[in-house]
Amino acid sequence: MAPAIDPTMDSNEFRKHGHSLVEWMAEYLDSVESFPVKAGVEPKDILNNLPVAPPEKGEPFERIFDDFKSIVLPGVTHWQHPSFFAYFPANSSPPSILAEMLTACLGLQCMSWVTSPAATELEERMMEWLGAMLQLPKEFTGVIQDTASTATLCALLSARERASGFQVNELGLPRDQLFTTYCSTQAHSSVEKAVKIAGLGRRLAGGRRPLCVVAAIGTTSSTAIDPLKEIAAICRRHRVWLHVDAAFAGTAAILPELRWMLNGVEDADSLVFNPHKWMFTNFDCSAYFVKDKESLVRTFEILPEFLRTPADGRVNNYRDWGIQLGRRFRALKLWFVIRSYGVNGLQQLIRKHIGIAQQLAKWISSSDDFELLAPVPLNTLCFRYRPSGTQATEDLNPINEALLQRLNATGRIYLTHTKLAGAYALRMAIGQTTVEERHVRSAWELIQSTARSSREPP
Numbered sequence: 374m375a376p377a378i379d380p381t382m383d384s385n386e387f388r389k390h391g392h393s394l395v396e397w398m399a400e401y402l403d404s405v406e407s408f409p410v411k412a413g414v415e416p417k418d419i420l421n422n423l424p425v426a427p428p429e430k431g432e433p434f435e436r437i438f439d440d441f442k443s444i445v446l447p448g449v450t451h452w453q454h455p456s457f458f459a460y461f462p463a464n465s466s467p468p469s470i471l472a473e474m475l476t477a478c479l480g481l482q483c484m485s486w487v488t489s490p491a492a493t494e495l496e497e498r499m500m501e502w503l504g505a506m507l508q509l510p511k512e513f514t515g516v517i518q519d520t521a522s523t524a525t526l527c528a529l530l531s532a533r534e535r536a537s538g539f540q541v542n543e544l545g546l547p548r549d550q551l552f553t554t555y556c557s558t559q560a561h562s563s564v565e566k567a568v569k570i571a572g573l574g575r576r577l578a579g580g581r582r583p584l585c586v587v588a589a590i591g592t593t594s595s596t597a598i599d600p601l602k603e604i605a606a607i608c609r610r611h612r613v614w615l616h617v618d619a620a621f622a623g624t625a626a627i628l629p630e631l632r633w634m635l636n637g638v639e640d641a642d643s644l645v646f647n648p649h650k651w652m653f654t655n656f657d658c659s660a661y662f663v664k665d666k667e668s669l670v671r672t673f674e675i676l677p678e679f680l681r682t683p684a685d686g687r688v689n690n691y692r693d694w695g696i697q698l699g700r701r702f703r704a705l706k707l708w709f710v711i712r713s714y715g716v717n718g719l720q721q722l723i724r725k726h727i728g729i730a731q732q733l734a735k736w737i738s739s740s741d742d743f744e745l746l747a748p749v750p751l752n753t754l755c756f757r758y759r760p761s762g763t764q765a766t767e768d769l770n771p772i773n774e775a776l777l778q779r780l781n782a783t784g785r786i787y788l789t790h791t792k793l794a795g796a797y798a799l800r801m802a803i804g805q806t807t808v809e810e811r812h813v814r815s816a817w818e819l820i821q822s823t824a825r826s827s828r829e830p831p
């Protein structure tokens with residue numbers, strides 16, 4: 374008897390399943406609003422539905438895809454739901470999804486120019502486009518990193534090497550020369566993580582040499598904007614590396630009316646922003662710009678014999694511009710997105726999101742029993758319920774914490790929270806690709822009715 378052939382996929386099967394997957398994806402994007410935004414599962418619900426051991430024999434694609442629908446889908450939080458207001462968005466768009474499909478199909482490894490010249494050169498041009506969209510000075514050169522966390526680590530390592538005359542790479546950190554990094558209390562946790570990884574020590578102490586300042590343009594809690602020009606002047610005076618973390622808000626700087634946020638960037642050393650948050654480009658895609666490209670490349674360059682090529686010196690080998698050797702072809706989705714929308718189209722959508730957020734800010738300010746807890750310069754609101762007669766933060770905090778749980782349990786919206794000066798705040802970021810004012814209006818109605826009804830005993 375002939376041995377049974379395991380059902381792997383030939384190109385006809387691939388074509389068939391590919392078409393039906395695209396159908397499913399289009400349907401999903403059209404109907405994502407009908408799903409509960411936040412996964413309602415308990416820990417291990419999904420795990421317990423997955424076989425403990427891998428299958429010995431191949432399985433047909435239909436069965437795998439059925440399990441995707443019945444096991445995986447109920448356990449996902451729908452990040453592309455228009456009423457997803459949690460964290461920051463990781464929005465996407467049809468052209469970006471199509472580019473990701475092509476990226477997966479080509480399956481490139483973009484470590485060096487020679488491993489795919491088009492990927493390297495498209496990345497170079499896309500970073501020029503993004504730099505122009507942000508009106509960055511010409512001296513900035515860009516490279517795509519996976520995340521802002523990685524970009525910030527690259528900035529700290531480059532700062533460390535430049536300040537030490539590239540000696541820490543050679544000899545390790547000297548005992549008699551300790552460095553320190555400055556940022557505000559609202560800086561993203563990735564700064565602290567980078568300080569730890571870079572061997573700088575996160576416990577601040579006097580007597581250390583200032584190495585780097587990280588300015589936040591759009592903090593994660595409330596999109597607060599550090600005064601870049603003033604900070605840059607101090608950094609310049611003391612020859613300290615200035616890294617600008619605009620991971621989320623950088624996208625808004627493509628609007629002429631908001632470009633002021635980056636005033637002073639001409640005196641910064643590096644900047645990161647994430648097209649994968651608010652610029653309709655699938656995660657992951659983080660744009661890192663650096664003024665002194667040499668310090669970046671000198672920090673990371675390693676040239677073992679097997680990586681040497683005749684083109685070195687004339688081309689960008691992006692493996693030397695960051696931590697990873699292997700790199701995904703991320704420039705393609707940027708190219709598809711920027712060309713599909715055009716800069717004007719991107720600007721219009723970002724402007725629309727900010728407009729909706731400003732509308733909600735007005736509704737909250739004019740309400741008797743809600744209050745904003747921070748200014749709303751962009752699209753992110755921090756606010757709380759404050760029923761009449763309750764004033765003290767220690768009383769309001771548990772009320773708002775319970776309100777958030779109730780709201781998210783409805784499955785109709787998803788918000789997260791933050792604490793600002795001890796006050797528990799509901800936090801709502803409005804940047805979904807398909808969000809409309811009607812979504813935010815009904816979210817606001819739900820928030821008010823849930824808050825007011827929660828005052829009565831359940």
Ligand SMILES: *Cc1c(COP(=O)(O)O)cnc(C)c1O
Nearest residue numbers: 520521522561563592593620621
């Ligand atoms: C989201 C965010 C980060 C981290 O971004 P990743 O790309 O997930 O590493 C860093 N800084 C700020 C201000 C952010 O909002």
